[in-house]
Amino acid sequence: MKVYDVFNGDADGICALLQLRRAESIDSVLVTGVKRDIQLLAQLEVHEGDHVNALDISMDKNKQDLLRILASGASVFYCDHHAAGDIPEHPQLQTLVNPAADVCTSLLINGHLEGRYRHWAIVGAFGDNLKKSAMAIAKTTTLSNTQITLLENFGIYINYNGYGASLDDLHFEPAQLFSLLAHYDDPLDFIDQDAFHFQQLETGYHQDMQQAQRSEVLRSTSVSAAFLLPNEKWARRVSGVYGNDLANLSPDRAHAVLTSRPDGTYLVSVRAPLNNKQHADTLCTEFPTGGGRRAAAGINALPADQLEAFLDRLDQIYC
């Protein structure tokens, strides 16, 4: 009998599993990838009696494999905040799914564990750019403002580490990063005791962000702005967090960060205005390979001849 821990390689995915494994330490098979790699259940070949924890990956995108896994006699605990579609009824399936815009998977697990490892939940929520939700939990702790800022930065760095077209782009493979963090009940202890790895993330983040701030502006109006990053490792790593940063600086504006791909198409990451968390999914699904959530969505390969149409729609939809 095996346990599979399947989790998105971003901050709230990693922080969700950290809480579960601090609460119950078991030897599990880790299945994860870059943040964009969400069809993770497809990798599983399970047997009767196995157990699967699926964290922070859309049930809608994994539905067929979820049904296949359940049919093969394994049990599943599914916890997520992305679009789920119809949730199947099955005696072996336990779900904790909430697509609300102010919730992420590390917060759902925090509720599930009644706040036992809430510092990790705070890191995950900050990493998912849910500042208000993270602060709401931070206020229930004795954390100082300096410590809260440290947790916020740490969440941003973990989230940043998950972006990239392939594992090869990343500073740490998400499974490796999870394993480094899994020794600590409290993220502050990791920061204190493993300064080497913490600084590797911190330095990488700041270097990439400095490059991003010099990127080309494709469009900038009062309602939207779009930026173009080159087809380079640093750009693929930083595009998502750069988008969050832009959103935080101009909360009434929608933002798109585009990255050139080798085949001439664009990888697109869209952030709805923080003060109007809507339409990002609608906008992106109007284009081939687009998808996501209302507040944050993306297009995997926008054809170059649809760039103008995309920029126009970005502006229109938020007018």
Ligand SMILES: [Mn+2]
């Ligand atoms: Mn996530």
